[in-house]
Amino acid sequence: MSLRLYDTRTRTVRPLEPVRSGHVGVYVCGPTVQAAPHVGHLRSAVALDVLHRWLLTRGESVTFVRNVTDVDDKIIHDAAHNDEPWWALSNRMTRAFDDAYDAVQVLRPTIDPRVTGHLPQIIALIERIIERGHAYASGGDVYLAVRSAPDYGVLSNQSLDALQASDKAVPHGHTGEKRDLLDFALWKGAKEGEPSWPSPWGPGRPGWHIECSAMAVEYLGEEFDVHAGGLDLVFPHHENEVAQSTCAGHPFARLWLHHGLVNAGGGEKMSKSLGNSITVADALTTTRPQVLRYGLGAAHYRSSMEWSAQVAAEAEAAYGRIETFVRNASEATAGVEPGEPKASWDEFAAALDDDLGVPQALAVVHSGVRAGNALLAAGELPALAATLAVVRRMLSVLALDPVEQWPGSTRELTPVVDGLVALAVEARAQARTRKDWAQADAIRDRLTAAGIVLEDTADGVRWRIQ
């Protein structure tokens, strides 16, 4: 395939070569549904949505799996604190995440499996690992014997001895006895008052890492194309997934894709536990969803980025320029037969093929917009119509097309507003004919105050709602 992606394991950009030609299987580590989604979660979804949409645009058949971790220590803890059942909290938050994804036009995954729906697969996988001699039961828990795993550390480039020596490698909450400090839990024996499921090792629940290995194999097979997630998941989560799957005899993911994180204020990672997160709901009170999408998606997926009022304002300005062009060009070219475009789809495609180079792709979009604006000013309508079509096709891949994907919410008001604005525009036109500039400007100022912007063009007055 012409698409090349950065692979964390080999630390190189390499071509995506699917297991089955014409089909791409992608597994994304989705959220732990413990609290409301923040802007960082959305950046993750938007970045991977571009991958999803680009694969579809390229004509691939895509199985896109994004899991939901709906039971874990924090969910149990927080639910108890709220005095609500753990499943009520996780279900409520799952819906909040879905709402956030929908708000910025993230395509729905082919399937979004939950941990609690996959206990049989998880238990079977653990049994398989035990049979192959890489895991052991101890005091109601099951642990993976890390030193028995071939090549542990290949993904994150960690050496076992370095990990062992790290003063951060402190064992934590478990009831059983580990044979080695680095061993991690595949199965956690139930504690008093915690949710549990029956298993060959007694009641308990899955460890964090095993769920992803089990669900990925369930929906994508023992070997699949892309496993994606945030940079903060490389170690230990993804490293442990590799270990589990290798120990189970599965080839697992061919390519590991990791996206950068969103920083809040002081250059620090946005996260719930640091208390510096901006929820999606909050961001949407001051930023339009399409602008949020533009802002979060504009930086390259692997770089870290800030989210702040200033970033939002710049995204508004940049995206507004695109919207203005699409609107003006659409009005001017209604019914015009397209000619030769002054925008290059091939350049756009090449940018995305090169490790999803959205910044370069957006540069191509903006070049198209500038060329289109010039054509509009020159009245070269056939070329403009063609250019508009290409620009919109590019925007559509990024889920930023103002017409198809983001039809104005004010559209339904149009019949009413149209009539009222027309009245004011006519009155102003009469004043202008009289050269009564004071009166004309007063009318315009009042419209501006009401959020309606006028533009005098060669073809008459154009107005829009700000």
Place this chain on the structure above:
RNA sequence: GGCCGGGUGGCCGAGUGGCUUAGGCAAGGGCCUGCAAAGCCCUGUACGCGGGUUCGAUUCCCGCCCCGGCCUCCA
């Protein structure tokens, strides 16, 4: 301490061993306009510091400084 990523013009943010040195925002000048708005054209200031390799480095190598991520739950 170990592993990883980064430091680019006023700001955000790409990229490259030399070519007209992305793109957006902001600034200045011009065109258009009664004035605006929208738009077009032009302009300026760059590649953390010190070495090295090279005909030539912002781009490769080494060292240093600074920032961030991971080594504990995390998109």
